Amino acid sequence: xxxxxxxxxxxxxRRVSGSHFQGAELESSELERFxxxxxxxxxxxxxxxxxxTGNTQDAQDIVQDASxxxxxxxxxxxxxxxxxxxxxxxxxxxxxxxxxxxRRHPQSADTAFDEEQHSERIADDDAAVNLDRKETRARxxxxxxxxxxxxxxxxxxxxxxxxxxQEISEVTGVPEGTVMSxxxxxxxxxxxxxxxxxxxxxxxx
Amino acid sequence: xxxxxxxxxxxAAIRDEMPPLxxxxxxxxxxxxxxxxxxxxxxxxxWGGGPYSSTTRWLALAASLALVAVGGTVGYQLAERRAGxxxxxxxxxxxxxRSLMPGHLTDVVSSDQHTVKPWFNGxxxxxxxxxxxxxxxxxxxxxxxxxxxxxxxxALVYGRRQHVINVLLWPAIAGAEGPSVRTRQGYHLLxxxxxxxxxxxxxxxxxxxxQEFAGLLRADQTRSSR
Numbered sequence: 001x002x003x004x005x006x007x008x009x010x011x012x013x014r015r016v017s018g019s020h021f022q023g024a025e026l027e028s029s030e031l032e033r034f035x036x037x038x039x040x041x042x043x044x045x046x047x048x049x050x051x052x053t054g055n056t057q058d059a060q061d062i063v064q065d066a067s068x069x070x071x072x073x074x075x076x077x078x079x080x081x082x083x084x085x086x087x088x089x090x091x092x093x094x095x096x097x098x099x100x101x102x103r104r105h106p107q108s109a110d111t112a113f114d115e116e117q118h119s120e121r122i123a124d125d126d127a128a129v130n131l132d133r134k135e136t137r138a139r140x141x142x143x144x145x146x147x148x149x150x151x152x153x154x155x156x157x158x159x160x161x162x163x164x165x166q167e168i169s170e171v172t173g174v175p176e177g178t179v180m181s182x183x184x185x186x187x188x189x190x191x192x193x194x195x196x197x198x199x200x201x202x203x204x205x
Numbered sequence: 206x207x208x209x210x211x212x213x214x215x216x217a218a219i220r221d222e223m224p225p226l227x228x229x230x231x232x233x234x235x236x237x238x239x240x241x242x243x244x245x246x247x248x249x250x251x252w253g254g255g256p257y258s259s260t261t262r263w264l265a266l267a268a269s270l271a272l273v274a275v276g277g278t279v280g281y282q283l284a285e286r287r288a289g290x291x292x293x294x295x296x297x298x299x300x301x302x303r304s305l306m307p308g309h310l311t312d313v314v315s316s317d318q319h320t321v322k323p324w325f326n327g328x329x330x331x332x333x334x335x336x337x338x339x340x341x342x343x344x345x346x347x348x349x350x351x352x353x354x355x356x357x358x359x360a361l362v363y364g365r366r367q368h369v370i371n372v373l374l375w376p377a378i379a380g381a382e383g384p385s386v387r388t389r390q391g392y393h394l395l396x397x398x399x400x401x402x403x404x405x406x407x408x409x410x411x412x413x414x415x416q417e418f419a420g421l422l423r424a425d426q427t428r429s430s431r
Contacts, residue, residue, distance in 0.1 A: 029384075031267050034240075042236060046228035060232045067236045129211075131218045140222045159219040187212050 034074050037085035042067075044086055044161055045093045051156040052097045054145050066096040087167040094153060094171055101149070129194045136194055143193040151186035158183055267385060290396065293405070296353045297396075298389055300360065301371045301407035304349065310369065311347030311362050321348040325359050331376050333359040333402075336425045343370065343418050353405075363418070370408040370418060377403040384419060386412065395419045400426050 045066060049059035070092050079085055130136055144152055150172075157163045157171060168183075169176045304310045313324040322335040328350055337345040342365060349360040353373060361372040383397030393415050395406040404422065408415050 032385075035267070039236070042228040042233060043225065046232060047226040050226055051223065056229075060229065060235065063228065063232055064235050064239055068239055071240055131211075131214050137218055137222050140219060144219070144223070155219065159216045160223055160225055162220075184212070187215050190215060191211065 030074060033080075034071060037077075037079055037082050038067075038070050038074065038089050040082050041086045041089045045089050047161060048090055048093050048153075048156055049097060051144070051160060052094070052149070052153060053100070058100070062096050062100055063093065065100075066093040069096060087163065087170045090157070090161075090163075090167075091171045091173075098149075129191055139194060140190075143190050146193065147186060147189060150182065151189060154179060154183045155186050155190070293354050294387055294389070294394055294396070297371075297373055297394060297405040297407055298392060300351045300353055300373060301369075301392060302390075304351075304360065304362070304371055305369060310349065312349045314347040316345050316347075318345060321345065321361065324348055325350075329357055329359050331359075333361065333374055334426065334429060335361060336422070338363065338418070338421050341421055343421065365408075365410050365414060365418070368408055368410040370406060370410060370415070372422065373405040373407070374402045376401055384416075384423075386416075388412075397423070399423060402426075 042063065045063045046059055049062040049066070050056060053059050053062065066089070070089055073092070077085075077088055079088060144155060147155065153172060154168060157168045158165075163171070165176045165179050168179045172179065174182070313321055315321050315324075316337060316339065318335040318337045322332065325333055325348065335345070335348070339345065343363045346362040346364050346369070349362060351358050351360045351373065354375070356375060358373050358375040361374070363370040363372065377398045377400075381397075381399050383395075383399075385396050387394040387396070392407055392409050393412050395404075395415060397404050397419070404419075406415065406419050406422070408418075410418070
C-alpha cells in the first residue's frame with residue numbers, strides 16, 4: 001500500500017525511504033502536494049499578516065510574497081497532511097513580515113527585543129479592567145496594534161489563530177517556555193494599556 | 206479576578222473582537238496567478254536546479270487548473286489550450302460515457318490479459334500493456350477500440366464492484382507528466398504520461414480508490430519497464 005501510494009505521491013516515498021523517483025514525476029507531484037498542503041492555509045496566512053501589519057494591502061502583498069517563498073522552499077518541507085502546512089506557512093508569513101518591516105523601518109532592526117525591558121511590572125491595583133465594557137473592547141484592537149511585534153505575534157497566533165504553544169514555538173523560533181512567558185507578558189501589557197486608556201479607578205465587576 | 210482568570214477572559218475578548226479573517230478573493234487569485242507564473246521552466250530551474258523541462262507543461266497546467274478551482278476563466282482556457290489537453294479530456298470522457306451505454310463497453314470480453322492483449326494485434330499500431338488486477342480488487346473486464354485524439358486507441362476496461370474504469374492509452378510523444386486529476390460531470394479523469402505511453406483513466410469510482418488503481422497501473426509499468 002505504501003508503495004502504491006508512493007507511486008501516486010512520490011513525495012511520500014522520498015520522505016520514507018529517501019529514494020528518488022525520476023525527477024520529473026517528483027516535481028509535478030510536489031506542486032500537487034503544495035496545493036493540497038499549503039494553499040488551504042491562505043486564510044490563516046492572511047489573518048496573521050493582517051494583524052501583524054494592520055493594513056489589508058500590505059497583508060495581501062506579504063501573503064503573496066510568502067506563498068512564493070513557500071513554493072520555493074517547499075522541496076525541503078516534509079509535511080504530508082494539510083494540517084502540517086499551517087505552522088509552516090505561518091512561519092514564512094511571519095518572517096516575510098519581519099523582512100518587510102526591516103525594509104520600511106531599518107532602524108528598528110537594530111533594537112533587539114528584550115523580554116524584561118519590554119515588560120514593566122504593574123501594580124495589581126492598577127490592573128482592574130472590565131472586559132465586558134464596550135469601550136474597553138473597542139480599545140483592544142488599538143492596544144494590540146501598539147504592542148511590540150514580538151508580543152503582538154504571540155497574541156495573534158495564540159488567541160486569534162489558536163495555535164498550540166508548540167506550533168507558536170515553531171513559527172516564532174523561540175522555545176515553548178519563552179512563548180508562554182512572552183504570552184503572559186503580552187497580556188499584562190495589554191491589560192496595562194487598557195487600564196491607562198480607560199477611566200482610572202474603574203473596577204472590575 | 207485572578208490573573209489567570211483575567212488572561213482567559215482577555216483571550217476570549219480578543220477572539221471576539223478580532224476574529225480570524227478570510228483571505229480576500231483578490232488575494233487568492235493573485236497567489237494562484239503568482240504560483241502559476243513561477244512554475245515556468247526558467248524560474249524552476251533557477252530555484253532548484255535540475256531537469257524540469259518535461260514537467261513544466263504539467264506544472265503550468267496544474268497551476269492553471271488550480272486557478273480554475275477558485276474561479277478562473279481566462280487563465281484556465283489559455284493554459285488548457287496551451288497544453289492541448291482539454292479536448293483530449295473531453296474525448297476521453299465521451300469515450301467513457303459512450304462505453305457505459307448498452308453493448309458499448311467491450312469489443313473483446315475477457316478477464317485474461319493474454320486474450321485481451323493479442324486481440325489488439327492488427328487493430329492498433331502498438332501493443333498496449335495489459336495487466337489483470339483481480340487480486341487487488343480491480344478485475345480486467347475486457348478491451349475495446351476507440352478513436353481519441355485523432356488516432357485509434359486501445360481502451361482497457363476494469364471493474365471495481367459496480368463501477369467501470371476505462372483506461373485509454375496510446376504511445377506518448379514526450380516524457381513524464383502528471384498524474385493530474387480532473388472531475389467532470391461526476392466522473393474523475395486521471396491523466397499521466399510515463400514510460401512510452403500517455404494514460405487516461407476515467408471512472409465514477411471514488412477518487413481515492415481510482416488513484417489507488419492508477420498507482421497499480423503505474424507500479425506495474427515501472428516494474429515491466431525495468
